[in-house]
Structures are given as C-alpha cells and as structure tokens.
Amino acid sequence: MVPQSWYLLLSAALFTLGVAGFAARRNSLVMFMSVELMLNAANVAFVACARAHEPVRGTVYALFVIAIAASEVAVGLALVLALFRLKRTVNADEIRELRA
Amino acid sequence: MDERTGFLLFSAIALVGALNVVLRRNPVHAVLWLVGSFLGVAGIFLTLGSGLLAAIQVMVYAGAIMVLFLFVILLLNLETPRFEGISLARGASLFASAATGLLLLWPFVSDRSLQAPATPAVNLPVTAANVGMTLFQRFAVPFEIVSLVLLVAMVGAIHVARRPRRDEPA
Numbered sequence: 548m549v550p551q552s553w554y555l556l557l558s559a560a561l562f563t564l565g566v567a568g569f570a571a572r573r574n575s576l577v578m579f580m581s582v583e584l585m586l587n588a589a590n591v592a593f594v595a596c597a598r599a600h601e602p603v604r605g606t607v608y609a610l611f612v613i614a615i616a617a618s619e620v621a622v623g624l625a626l627v628l629a630l631f632r633l634k635r636t637v638n639a640d641e642i643r644e645l646r647a
Numbered sequence: 648m649d650e651r652t653g654f655l656l657f658s659a660i661a662l663v664g665a666l667n668v669v670l671r672r673n674p675v676h677a678v679l680w681l682v683g684s685f686l687g688v689a690g691i692f693l694t695l696g697s698g699l700l701a702a703i704q705v706m707v708y709a710g711a712i713m714v715l716f717l718f719v720i721l722l723l724n725l726e727t728p729r730f731e732g733i734s735l736a737r738g739a740s741l742f743a744s745a746a747t748g749l750l751l752l753w754p755f756v757s758d759r760s761l762q763a764p765a766t767p768a769v770n771l772p773v774t775a776a777n778v779g780m781t782l783f784q785r786f787a788v789p790f791e792i793v794s795l796v797l798l799v800a801m802v803g804a805i806h807v808a809r810r811p812r813r814d815e816p817a
Contacts, residue, residue, distance in 0.1 A: 549654045549694070552755055557658045557691065561665055561684075563748030568669035570740030576674045576720060580681050583712070584665050587688050590704075594695050602773045603781050606700050609692075610782070613707055614793045618800030620712050624719045625808035631723050632810070 554595035561588035575630075575637045579623050586616045653694040661687030674725070678716045685709040697773045 561584055568581030590609040597605020631637055664684025671677045689704040771777050782790055 549650050553654060553658075554691070554695070556752075556755070557654075557661065559748060559751035560662060561688075562751060563744055564662070564665040564669055566747045567741060567744035570744050571737050572669065574674055576716065577668070577677050580668050580677055580716065583681065583708075584668060584684065587685065587708075590700075591688060591691055594692060594697055594700065598695055601771070602696065603771045603777045606697050606773050606778050607781050607786055609697075609700055610703065610778075611786075611789065611793055613703065614797055617707065617712060618797050620715060621800050621804040622807065624715060625804035628719060628722065628808045637723060637725065 551595055551599065555592060558588045558592040558595065561585075561591065573639045575627050575639050575642075578639065579620065579627070582623075583616060583620070586612055650694050653690065657687045657690030657694060659687070660684070661691065663687075674720050675717070678713055678720065681716075682709050682713050685713070699773060699775050699778055 565581045565584035565588060568584065569578050572578055572581065590612050593608045593612070594602075594605045597603075597608070627637055630642060634642060636642070661684050664680045664682075664687055667680035668677045668684060671680060685704060685708045689701040689709070692698075692701040692704060
C-alpha cells in the first residue's frame with residue numbers, strides 16, 4: 548500500500564508547479580494552463596483523502612471540479628481571443644488599461 | 648502492476664509534464680506536455696481505484712479541454728515566442744510560489760496520522776453505478792447548479808468571443 552502522504556505530496560508538488568507557472572509566465576495561455584494544473588492537484592488530493600472514508604464522494608467532488616474547470620477554460624479562452632483581437636498580444640504585461 | 652509501481656510511474660509522468668508546461672517557451676509544446684501531465688494524473692486516479700474518474704479525465708481534460716487550447720493557439724497564430732527575460736518581479740513570484748510549496752508541506756510535519764497507509768474504505772466501491780446514484784440523489788441540487796453554470800459559461804464564452812457587428816462599438 549502507498550501511504551496517503553505520498554499522494555498528498557504529489558498534489559502539493561503539482562499545485563506548486565501551477566503556482567510557479569501562473570506567477571512567472573506572462574503568456575496568458577500558459578497562465579491558464581497553470582490554473583488547470585492547480586485544479587488537477589486539488590482533484591488528486593480530493594480522491595486520495597476520500598479513499599479512506601467515502602471513495603464515491605471523492606469521485607463526485609472531482610467531477611464537479613472538472614465541470615467547473617471546463618466552464619472556466621471556455622470563458623477564459625474567449626476572453627483571451629477577445630483581448631487578442633483588441634490588442635494583438637496575449638502577453639499579460641502589455642495589457643494594462645485598468646492600471647491606475 | 649502493484650500500487651507502488653503505478654504510483655511512482657504515473658506521478659513521474661505527471662510531474663515531468665507539469666514541469667515542462669512551466670518551462671517550455673512555445674505554448675503549443677506546453678499544451679502537449681500538459682496533455683502528458685493529465686494522462687499521468689489519470690493513471691494516479693487508476694491506482695487510487697477510481698477507473699471512472701480516470702476515463703473522464705482522459706476524455707474531458709486530455710481530450711476536450713486541451714483541444715480547445717490548441718484551437719485557440721491556432722486561431723491566434725502567434726509569432727515565435729521570444730525569451731521572456733528574468734526580472735525582479737519574476738524572481739519575487741518564484742520565491743512566492745516556493746513559499747506556497749513549503750506552506751503546503753506543513754500538514755506532513757504536524758499530522759503524523761498521514762504516514763499510515765491509507766486503507767480503502769469498504770462501504771461502497773467506486774463504480775459508475777454508485778457514482779451515478781450518489782450524484783443524482785445526495786448531490787442532485789449541486790449537479791443541477793453545475794449544469795446551469797456550464798450553460799451560462801457556454802453562452803458567455805460565445806458572446807465574449809464573437810466578432811462585434813459593424814454597427815455597434817467594439
């Protein structure tokens with residue numbers, strides 16, 4: 548048997564990579580991919596923690612996370628497309644109209 | 648293949664994929680590595696005994712969502728990416744993410760019960776039938792809310808991404 552902490556460590560590592568990608572990359576598409584990494588890490592933690600208690604419920608929660616991730620990607624990519632049409636860039640540093 | 652071998656193999660795939668997502672300069676390469684990472688996570692779900700979730704992960708994530716990313720990258724037709732440079736802000740953000748990682752390690756220091764092997768609960772096996780029953784009985788209302796969220800997100804995405812007509816201001 549694999550200890551639960553191994554799964555949680557994997558989840559923490561994936562989440563940290565997602566945070567690093569979101570913070571350090573300026574390409575907004577890659578930033579979205581990093582958010583997906585973080586959501587996946589949360590799913591791993593959900594399923595790993597639910598295994599010792601109620602495995603079915605962990606799977607249901609993960610399904611909800613996947614559905615939310617799908618809607619987030621749809622809206623986010625639409626925003627990136629609209630921004631690119633307006634500004635001809637996807638670099639997050641060059642989009643600063645809202646900066647005071 | 649026992650659980651330990653599966654875990655080590657699939658977590659290596661997931662982590663290498665995730666690392667390359669962050670490090671690749673070309674977004675198309677990043678998407679392809681992300682698909683690899685998602686397949687690794689699907690394998691992790693398999694070792695956790697949730698084959699249904701592994702199948703959904705492959706179909707919805709590695710299939711549908713990643714194809715959406717690829718289509719958008721193709722639509723944008725970006726020029727070859729240049730090196731983004733290492734600035735003070737980027738160093739600070741990397742430091743912040745390292746701090747996040749250390750913070751996530753705190754439960755392993757404070758909670759010794761995590762070291763015990765996780766024994767699978769015996770009450771309900773994770774089959775598609777059991778997941779469906781739970782989803783439509785205990786979680787019926789959240790399920791409907793999530794379906795509404797998906798619908799609204801779809802309509803919103805179409806509205807945001809649609810080309811503005813001539814007679815209306817952009």
